[in-house]
Amino acid sequence: MAGHIIHVHGTIPAPPEQVWEVITDIAHADDVLRSVSEPYLLTEGEYDVGTTWRERRTLFGHHGPEELQVVESEPPRRTVIEAEVGHDVIRTAYRLTPAGPDHRDTRLAMTTTVVMSGRSPMSRAMWAMFGGFSYDRTRRVLEHDLEDIEAEACRRALSA
Template sequence: MAETQPAQWSVQADRFVAARPETLWRVITDLEGMAEHLPGIIALERLSDDGPGAYRPGTRWRETRRVFGQQATEEMEVVVAEPHRRTEILAVNRGVRYETGFRLDPAGNGPAPQATQLRFFFTARPDAAAVPAGSGLGARLRRAAGRALERASAPLGAAATRRQMVQELEHIGRRAEHLAAGGA
């Protein structure tokens, strides 16, 4: 009998930000300042040795945040970085692959729009690479990861994830708008 894998689930949120994509990019890639500007982040430690301020594929960090009343720590890695356009970040934990990203689309009129449509997306799916195929233990771990993902993907969980994403977009947007207005 073939084992079925649970489907992935995705959530996204959007926000119009009165700041250019370059300004927003500075905010979402500022790992050293992230804990100061996003209240959900308790601590952030850069793991890659690419230097302060660096943000490119391969940049890694450990992020501890409060999620749904619980403290959670994840190791994150940049897998896509197209400055001023988009970034994608990967974390794998307990057999689940978490993909997070931002897309920045210039918004407004004229050749140099002064605003950005910011999209924040999140996808969770079982990570087949985390478990050896064909092993008894592997099959049990895949099923356990699938059950964990199914529980996390319940409608209330997805709605709560989206609410948290909207809150983070608000903080990111306010920070970028503050910088765009000449703030430090």
């Protein structure tokens, strides 16, 4: 059962490869995203399916450390990460599409879903009544993430 699905998107004046580099730079996520602190890689190697890390952030009312894992990776076009938080699974998909007349820009679409199939009926009822508050806060966090990714991709594109 999906509790909420949030879509945010924007066009970034940097090529998809540059935006991909920002999204997949887990070690420096706290330097880029204001919503992330204390990223810590648990696996070695390049960003790919199976890459796992911990970070602190707040999404859908969950606040604190989360363990995230890459479950899909199609560089530089699409990646999906998941985090299990309590009985919920939070899944975020990033889709990068070349944009602009010369395809030097990137349309970045982010979709975050909370799956609550492990919750009790009472917990689901509480979510139905009060979940809108965390939905609004989470949407703002994701909009900030989009702004932060754009700012860093533009900074990196200028210094390249």
